[in-house]
Amino acid sequence: MSDAPAPDTLGAQLARFAVDVARDGVPDDVAASTRQRVLDVLGLCVASHRLETSAAIIDHVLDQGGHEQATIVGVPQRVTAAQAALVNGVLAHSLDYDDTHLPSVLHPSASVVPAALAAAEHAGADGALTVRAIAVGLEVAVRLGMAGYDQELGNSVFFEHGQHATSITGAMGSAVAASIIYGADEKGVLDALGLTASMASGIIEANRTGGTVKRLHCGLAAQAGVTAAQLARRGFTGPPTVLEGRFGFFEAWLHGRFFPEAVTDGLGKEWAVPGIFFKPYPANHFTHTSIDAGLALRARGIRAEDVASITIGAPTAVIRTIGAPLETKRAPQTGYQAQFSGPYAVVAGLLGGGGLGVGLDDFTDELAQEPRRRALMAIVDVVPDERCDAIYPHQFPAVVTLTTTSGDVLVEEVFTNRGGPQRPLSDEELACKFRDNVAGRISPDVADSVRRDVLGLDGATDVATLMARLTHFQSTPATPTEEESA
Incomplete structure (x- = not known):
């Protein structure tokens, strides 16, 4: 059997795209947008410490123990990369303040960024590779989400089936990002996609009748992506037709109604990342x-x-x-x-x-x-x-x-949303959101240092220095949040 993926499958094309970007880099506007999303996610992770569910997931992970590979935001004790991805993904999505892609209605950064940062810290990857990996992971998540967007229906087929596209496609994007950071070749990326497809999940009934489970979704997606990338490195393999196959991703989730051109058209030339909407307000x-x-x-x-x-x-x-x-x-x-x-x-x-x-x-x-x-x-x-x-x-x-x-x-x-391409948030507005999210937990000087580190991430030799700035809080203001019930 050849080590090269079949060149005509959708997964193989995504794998080739990912490896090419890891080698060649991304356009300047994509890199700049990616860095801003890292800053946004880190601010949300800090802010989410006010929630009872955040304390619960941190306690759960710390109780598991494990090798010290990566950082949970706000926690001095390091944990495994997969565990860090889990917790930071939960934190990033818990306030409903994370970015959104339209019209797929995905929240891609809350899973991809935590997965990539955890893998990068574990692998000792530099900032430039981390930015490229995040950009690729976001692009893959969005394109898979758009493959499930039905223009005639005017809605995502994922949502019509009660599925949370954010965590389902976010897991796939997280796997690609983590694979690139761990140094995977095209076959390794494709295998990681093949493994993650059996781990990606999420249903949205909690949006209708209540429950805190939705806060887990992006964490579970990030964890799945990191885990799949690690297992692929150790020899586990996935089907080359994982996406379009008779029993593949699109058949399982969308019952075969999908739009493959959304995955491949303009791949590597036209980027969705800069058009993902930042949220100016912490609400749906x-x-x-x-x-x-x-x-x-x-x-x-x-x-x-x-x-x-x-x-x-x-x-x-x-x-x-x-x-x-x-x-x-x-x-x-x-x-x-x-x-x-x-x-x-x-x-x-x-x-x-x-x-x-x-x-x-x-x-x-x-x-x-x-x-x-x-x-x-x-x-x-x-x-x-x-x-x-x-x-x-x-x-x-x-x-x-x-x-x-x-x-x-x-x-x-x-008629247009603030924070999107038609009404973008300025750099200063995004900085204001970050400062507001971290206020009372890290000092203004540390906040400014984190922002400088993130905006200069392409030139960093590692991400550990950045993450270390976020392990200790000044205080933990008590603003407990209740159990969610509709």
């Missing part, structure tokens, strides 16, 4: 344009006492997440539930907050139940809007109509 991405509308109404001088009613016009497909059942969305019991509430989002924007307009401290259990906010949420409706339907899922638009107590009608139309 569907709510962001409602927050923007609330902020705009606030800027127009509207006060809480001026409001008689508010109607959010939204894409029909998102209402089941942010507007139904309406009675529940008008009265979130917890800060986590508020992150998935359209009424809370527009009210939070109207009242104003921290960060880039609305920040982490605006989603607490106390604020979710605050009488003034409850009174405003009680007069918010969420309805389908045809103009929004025509744009979704390439953006998550909102048309917000506010009627004042004096009878005036004000309308804010927000």
Whole structure:
């Protein structure tokens, strides 16, 4: 049997792409975007230490023991690379503040970045290879996600089947990133994909009826990717037709309805990475344009006492997440539930907050139940809007109509998401988000050092120096988060 992968399979083409990039590098804009995503993920990992589920996953991993190979953010004790990838992936995704690719509605960085950093620390890889590996892993995750995006349906087939595409394709991207860092050739990358396909998973029922399991998804994906890359190095092999085969990835997950051109068209020439949306607000991405509308109404001088009613016009497909059942969305019991509430989002924007307009401290259990906010949420409706339907899922638009107590009608139309290519966050805004995420846990001087390290990652001899800056916190402010229930 030849050691070279079959050249015509989808997996072989991805493997060849990955190895070529590891050798030749990535375009400057891709590298710059990748470094910013590393900074974003590390800030989220720090911020997520406020959650009870974060303490639980850290305790679980530390209880397992193992060789000291890589760093968990915020933990002095090092653990195995796969364990570090697991914990940091959980931390990165737990606040619903990580980046999003549209229209696939994937959150690729929360699995790929933790997997690559853990593998790089374990392998002693330099920063340049780490950046290339992350970029490739993100690209693979997005392309596999887009292979499941049905343009006629206007939605991801993964989601239609109740599957969490983020963790499923994120595991595959993580495997490619880790394989490159461990020095795999084309066959090694393809084998890692073949192994990971039997480990990738995730269902999204928790989005509908509650539970904390979704916070595990990106961690499990990162762990699977690192583990698969390590097993492939030790001789485990996967099928060369792992993606398109009769019993392969796309048949298993999408029942054979997939779009292979999304995997291969422009591969190596056209990059999706720079177009992945950064999140400016720590809430479900569907709510962001409602927050923007609330902020705009606030800027127009509207006060809480001026409001008689508010109607959010939204894409029909998102209402089941942010507007139904309406009675529940008008009265979130917890800060986590508020992150998935359209009424809370527009009210939070109207009242104003921290960060880039609305920040982490605006989603607490106390604020979710605050009488003034409850009174405003009680007069918010969420309805389908045809103009929004025509744009979704390439953006998550909102048309917000506010009627004042004096009878005036004000309308804010927000058709593009802040943080995407049409309304990008500036370097300073991304730095502001990072500083907000780490405030109170690492000093401003350390935060600035981390940011400099990340933005100069291409020239670093290793990633261990960067990760070591994030092992000790000044303090751990107590903002516990509840069990999530819809």
